[in-house]
Amino acid sequence: MADNAAFAEKFSYPFPLLCDEKREIGMAYGACDDAKAEYAKRISYVIDPEGKIAQAYPKVSPKSHPKEILESLSA
DSSP, X not given: OHHXXXXXXXXXXXXXXXXXXXXXXHHXXXXXXXXXXXXXXXXXXXXXXXXXXXXXXXXXXXTTHHHHHHHHHHO
């Protein structure tokens, strides 16, 4: 968790980063197949103010996804 905090501080993120060491959240959202998964899948969810999934992106490209999300959120 200290690594996540240092990363967030280095890049001046105005929000805390999630540290899912047991893969519980990753499994709940379908990003990990099991608790021993080395890496999570690249998927995104937009969560609305009420805490509900407003948009799901099951496959994302690190190159194009940030623009896709920003365009979607500004629409």
